[in-house]
Amino acid sequence: MPTAALHVARTGLDAQGARMRVIANNLANVGTTGFKRDRANFATLAYQDARVAGQQSSTETAYATGLNLGSGVSVQSTTRIETQGVLQTTGNSLDLALDGDGYFQIQLPGGKLGYTRAGNFSRSAEGQLVTSQGYQVLPPIQIPEGTTQVTISDDGIVSASIAGQTEAQQLGQLSIASFANPAGLQASSNNFMLETGASGVAQLGVAGENGRGHIKQGMLEGSNVNIVQELVDMIETQRGYEINSKMISAVDEMLRNANQTL
Structure with a gap:
């Protein structure tokens, strides 16, 4: 359902927002003595198995692929990068x-x-x-x-x-x-x-x-933060946030059209 897609997109916004916070902290500490940069790690949320691969499709055959619907993403952890600073x-x-x-x-x-x-x-x-x-x-x-x-x-x-x-x-x-x-x-x-x-x-x-x-x-x-790498990660995170925002707008438009039609 479209409402489920809204929830999935919201988890994407939350995850990208958390990643941006990690990047912001790295950049804020670029001049901190002995600071080690962090990296956000993502993990998928639970899947809804509408159909399991290998399930019987008839008395003589089985489905070769399943129907698995994801429920979004979350920030699983942060990893401290222990490389030596200058x-x-x-x-x-x-x-x-x-x-x-x-x-x-x-x-x-x-x-x-x-x-x-x-x-x-x-x-x-x-x-x-x-x-x-x-x-x-x-x-x-x-x-x-x-x-x-x-x-x-x-x-x-x-x-x-x-x-x-x-x-x-x-x-x-x-x-x-x-x-x-x-x-x-x-x-x-x-x-x-x-x-x-x-x-x-x-x-x-x-x-x-x-x-x-x-x-x-x-x-x-010195800090092991690489400013160029952090800026690349920041742009990537911003694009990910924008795409999830557009997903919410698209689903909202779908729901509006459905309401007007029905």
């Missing part, structure tokens, strides 16, 4: 980037643990290595007073040159978290990811070992 040199000794897989571990308020690729860290008033929100980087790194230079190696060893001392003092070593299924991490605000049952438990280890990326001091990882 590493940008900043010259700030506390800016860190991961060249490869893995996440920095952060102590969030309330005892929660967060994971991030955004390594734009700072030194707090107490000398701790923290994020821009003031959350402590784990394992804790305490930078002593009088430090003139902080050096962080590719494997995360943090050393400080202190005024009046000839040799650098080792402060600790940063650990990198890896997950069996990084796509299962829950995206949160302020560039943080949260562990879920789908992601698996965080496995902490040394940077550069067992598939974990190396730490690059004085650099930040």
Whole structure:
């Protein structure tokens, strides 16, 4: 019936609207440190089987094809694209980037643990290595007073040159978290990811070992959003939305003609 077609077209509008929101969020975060773009995944809704293939068409024959009427589409999920962003040199000794897989571990308020690729860290008033929100980087790194230079190696060893001392003092070593299924991490605000049952438990280890990326001091990882690709996806989504809108107009015209005729 035409009313069923209206419902199908409406699901198309909803799905394309959700995809446009995903694209808008990608473009909004094109300059966000360590941001990973999302992709909307679609799935068909339930089908009405008016006739099943193989069903008897007579006492001696069976239908070679079925009659299946779809009920529309929905956004099944979003997939985070984990490709590496471009590493940008900043010259700030506390800016860190991961060249490869893995996440920095952060102590969030309330005892929660967060994971991030955004390594734009700072030194707090107490000398701790923290994020821009003031959350402590784990394992804790305490930078002593009088430090003139902080050096962080590719494997995360943090050393400080202190005024009046000839040799650098080792402060600790940063650990990198890896997950069996990084796509299962829950995206949160302020560039943080949260562990879920789908992601698996965080496995902490040394940077550069067992598939974990190396730490690059004085650099930040840029967003992996490709503006050209997002614009192409945006135009495609807009066209899909327009077509579903025209479908609603066409069905409405069919119903109007039917009412006038009958």
